[in-house]
Amino acid sequence: MTTPTAIPAGKAVPPPRPSRLWVRAGWTAVLLVVLAAFWRVNIDWSQLSDFVPSLFHYLRLMFCPPAWSQTSAAFSATILSVQMAWIGSILGILISFPLSFLAARNVVPVWVRLPVRLVLAILRAVPEVVIAILILSVTGLTAWTGALALGIGSIGTLGKWGYESFESVSGGPLEAARATGGSRLAVIRWGLWPQAQPEVLAFWLYRFEISVRSSAILGLIGAGGIGKMLSDNTQYQNWNVVGILLIVVVVVTMIIDQISAVLRQRLITGRWALVGYGARRKALTPTGLA
Amino acid sequence: MTDRRPGTAGDPQIVFDGVGVTYPNGYRGLSDISLTIPAGQMVGVVGLSGAGKSTFVRTINGLVTATEGSLTVNGRDVTTARGKQLRAVRSDIGMVFQGFNLTGRTTVLNNVLMGRLYSAPWWRTLLGAWKSDDVELAMDALTRVEIVQKAYTRASELSGGQQQRVGIARALAQQPSIILADEPVASLDPPTSHVVMEHLRRINGELGVTVITNLHFLDLARKYSDRLLGLRGGHVVFDGTGADADETVFESIYGRSLTGEDVLDATPNLETS
Numbered sequence: 113m114t115t116p117t118a119i120p121a122g123k124a125v126p127p128p129r130p131s132r133l134w135v136r137a138g139w140t141a142v143l144l145v146v147l148a149a150f151w152r153v154n155i156d157w158s159q160l161s162d163f164v165p166s167l168f169h170y171l172r173l174m175f176c177p178p179a180w181s182q183t184s185a186a187f188s189a190t191i192l193s194v195q196m197a198w199i200g201s202i203l204g205i206l207i208s209f210p211l212s213f214l215a216a217r218n219v220v221p222v223w224v225r226l227p228v229r230l231v232l233a234i235l236r237a238v239p240e241v242v243i244a245i246l247i248l249s250v251t252g253l254t255a256w257t258g259a260l261a262l263g264i265g266s267i268g269t270l271g272k273w274g275y276e277s278f279e280s281v282s283g284g285p286l287e288a289a290r291a292t293g294g295s296r297l298a299v300i301r302w303g304l305w306p307q308a309q310p311e312v313l314a315f316w317l318y319r320f321e322i323s324v325r326s327s328a329i330l331g332l333i334g335a336g337g338i339g340k341m342l343s344d345n346t347q348y349q350n351w352n353v354v355g356i357l358l359i360v361v362v363v364v365t366m367i368i369d370q371i372s373a374v375l376r377q378r379l380i381t382g383r384w385a386l387v388g389y390g391a392r393r394k395a396l397t398p399t400g401l402a
Numbered sequence: 403m404t405d406r407r408p409g410t411a412g413d414p415q416i417v418f419d420g421v422g423v424t425y426p427n428g429y430r431g432l433s434d435i436s437l438t439i440p441a442g443q444m445v446g447v448v449g450l451s452g453a454g455k456s457t458f459v460r461t462i463n464g465l466v467t468a469t470e471g472s473l474t475v476n477g478r479d480v481t482t483a484r485g486k487q488l489r490a491v492r493s494d495i496g497m498v499f500q501g502f503n504l505t506g507r508t509t510v511l512n513n514v515l516m517g518r519l520y521s522a523p524w525w526r527t528l529l530g531a532w533k534s535d536d537v538e539l540a541m542d543a544l545t546r547v548e549i550v551q552k553a554y555t556r557a558s559e560l561s562g563g564q565q566q567r568v569g570i571a572r573a574l575a576q577q578p579s580i581i582l583a584d585e586p587v588a589s590l591d592p593p594t595s596h597v598v599m600e601h602l603r604r605i606n607g608e609l610g611v612t613v614i615t616n617l618h619f620l621d622l623a624r625k626y627s628d629r630l631l632g633l634r635g636g637h638v639v640f641d642g643t644g645a646d647a648d649e650t651v652f653e654s655i656y657g658r659s660l661t662g663e664d665v666l667d668a669t670p671n672l673e674t675s
Contacts, residue, residue, distance in 0.1 A: 284503035288569075291463055292576055293493030293520030298527045302516050306508040382507070382556055 174355030182353050186341065186360040193337035194364065196255050196330070197323035200262025204323075205316050208232075208267045212274025212312075218286070219278060219300060229275075236268030240326050244335055258335035262323045273315040274308075281307040314376040321372050324365055415441040415580070415612055416462060420471030421481075423457050423636075431457035431466065433636045439629075441579065444606045445614045446627030446644075449655055454636040455616040459582040462614070463495040464488050476579060493520035496573025496611075498602075500585035502565040506558030510549070510568050513557050514540040517575025536575075543574035547601050563594035570601055581605065583615040587622070592666050599626045619666040620652065 213219050215228040244261035251257045281304050289303035331339015338361055345353040378384050416439040423431035432454045439445060447455050460466035461473060461480070468481045478491050496517070504513045518536040519527055526532060544550035547567040552560060557568060566586060573581050583602060587595035599615075603626055606613045617623040623630055624644035632640030632647070632655035639654050640647065652660050 284499060284501050285505045287465065288497065288499060288503040288572070289516055289519060291465060291492055291495075291497040292517055292572070293489040293491075294516070294527070295489065295519075295524065297524060298519040301528055301530075302512075302519060303505070306505040306512065310507055382558075 170351065173351035174358065175352075177352065178355035178359060179350070179352040180356065182356050183360065186338070186353075186357045187364075189331075189338045189341045189357075190360050190364045192255055193258075193327040193331060193339065194324055194368070196258040196335070196337055197262055197320060197327040199259040200327075201266060201316065201320040201323050203259065203263030204266030204270050204319065207263070208270035208274060211267070211271045212278065213300070215271060215275040216278035217275075218281070218304070225275075228271075232268050232271040234268075235264065236272065238265070238268075240265035241329060241333060244330050244333060248333075253334045253336070255336035258327060258330040258337065261330060261335070262326060265326070266319050266323060270315065270319055273319075274312055277308040277311040277315070278304060310379040310382075314379045317372045317376050317379075321369055324368055328361060412440045412442065414438045415476060416614075417474045418471070419473070421461060421468045421473050422470035423454075423461060423466060424469045430636050432461065432468075435471070435638055437631075437638065437641060439612060439614070441612055442606070442610045443612055444603065444626065444628045445612075445631060446623035446629070447614065447616045447631045447633060448618075448620055448623045449633035450657075451618075453633040453655075455633055456584055457636075458631075458633060459497075459584050459614055459616055462580070462582055463492045463497060465497075489520055493576060494579050496576045496578035496581040498566070498569045498573050498581060498583040498586045500588045502562070502569045502589075504557040504565055504568055504572075507556060509554050510544065510557050510560070511537070511540055511553040513568055514543055514553075514571045514575050517543070517572045520576070539577070540571070540575050543571040544568070546574060546605070547571050561594075562590050563597060566590065566594075566598050567601060570598070570605070574605065578611060580612045580614070583613065585616050585618060588618055595622065595666060602626065619664065620647070620660070621665040 211228055211232065215225045215232060217225065219225075240261050243264050244257055247260055247264075248257055251260060285307060286299055286303040289299040294302065327337055328339040328342065331337040331341070332343045334340055334343075338357060342354065342357050342361075345357065374384070418435045418437050421435040422433050425431055435458070447458060449455050457466050461468045462475060464480050464483060471481070473480045475491055476494060478487070480488070480491055483491050512530075515532055515536060518532065518539065522532065522536060541550055541553065544553055547570050549560075549564055549567045549571065552564065552568075557565060560568065569586075570581075581602070586602070587598050590598060599622060602613050602615060605611050615623075615626065617626075624647060627644060630640065630642060630644050630647055631638055632651065634655055634657070640651050642651075649660065652664075656664065
């Protein structure tokens with residue numbers, strides 16, 4: 113409704129370019145860190161030339177042909193690993209869920225959330241393998257140890273993702289819930305939770321995906337499942353068994369990743385779509401005609 | 403819909419007595435407001451941005467606490483109310499927002515059921531196990547704003563005008579005696595604005611709910627109010643009917659003469675409203 117101001121005639125005078133000193137300093141620092149990383153690692157470049165031929169050698173041992181007879185054993189070991197990841201995820205969710213509320217800025221005062229955040233940060237800093245080794249002495253070398261380690265290991269990340277989603281909700285619905293006369297609990301349940309819920313559920317699924325992959329590593333230290341079978345057969349150089357194990361692990365992990373990705377997509381967007389198809393194509397064609 | 407308005411139309415319902423608001427950062431939001439709003443009145447509040455319109459409506463349900471004077475709503479003192487008492491006051495006052503303040507990712511029905519948060523027991527609200535009476539009330543409210551067919555749609559899939567009608571339904575589901583509307587049409591186009599304002603006027607006329615609406619546009623405020631309040635710098639500078647609001651009144655509210663930016667419908671003419 114305002115009449116546009118007339119553009120004065122004459123040469124445009126752009127503002128001076130802002131200093132790029134900090135950008136340059138940043139990239140120099142990255143370069144120094146990369147160079148420093150090579151120091152003391154003692155890379156033997158001659159080994160690298162042997163790498164490709166020996167890789168093919170072992171690939172042939174593993175896959176020409178793989179030990180098909182071990183397929184069902186490999187499957188049952190993989191399923192044990194997935195169960196380990198599943199139970200671990202449920203444990204992690206049950207414990208991290210209340211903690212993420214107790215760590216959110218818009219839910220609790222600072223003296224509550226700081227200690228909770230500290231606990232979550234410490235849990236995040238400890239790798240699952242280390243947790244497993246620590247609790248081995250109590251629970252022994254079982255799949256339960258693996259599940260427990262995955263559960264404890266996921267509390268830290270799940271808790272952080274949780275409180276970050278709670279803190280990113282918009283204040284409007286919270287104010288609306290308060291304005292209806294809702295209690296604190298009601299405001300959290302109906303103002304905050306519905307906004308954060310799709311993301312939080314998606315994080316739970318994503319964490320399960322990660323745990324499926326970690327469960328194989330936990331098996332290496334003897335916590336059962338696919339990892340144990342893998343390390344045993346590597347030790348005895350049964351390369352064709354290792355081959356079938358790798359095939360089964362990769363196939364099962366990919367299937368779980370895909371199912372989980374489709375579910376996460378549904379949670380976030382509210383629509384069913386094959387990940388990488390529907391949503392992406394829509395974004396690329398703003399008119400929505402293609 | 404059942405009507406639980408205390409008192410009858412015309413009884414003093416909202417009483418401001420020397421109310422002032424100073425924000426914690428020292429900003430004066432409102433100064434020395436003394437006025438009475440009777441039950442069943444349709445009030446339009448106009449003024450520039452920062453004149454105190456939002457603060458004014460938010461003191462009524464205690465979202466902003468009055469720091470001076472006293473404010474009673476339906477006989478209850480809002481300024482001193484805390485906790486459960488304050489929630490009781492709020493439960494009787496519905497609120498409609500400029501940005502709708504719906505939760506886009508959940509259904510329209512769930513958004514409207516939020517209007518029942520005060521009356522439902524805590525475990526029902528926690529589990530979302532609403533009584534069928536509450537669901538019926540929510541559906542009634544949606545029917546009243548003519549959007550009940552969208553009850554199970556995600557709120558984010560609705561247009562702005564539809565979302566604001568859901569916002570009104572949420573306020574109605576409280577069975578309030580008062581509805582506060584803070585710039586309810588500021589994010590909507592002109593035709594949609596009129597639809598939303600018509601709904602508010604119908605609720606006022608048919609249910610006898612007191613409606614207090616902040617509006618940026620003077621013509622809209624004149625058309626949809628029994629009484630016009632003009633705010634400037636936190637003071638009430640005009641209190642009268644739309645017909646009384648002439649060019650001099652306008653200048654006292656806006657500090658300048660009327661332009662096309664102050665009316666919703668194209669021609670800046672006070673007489674056409």
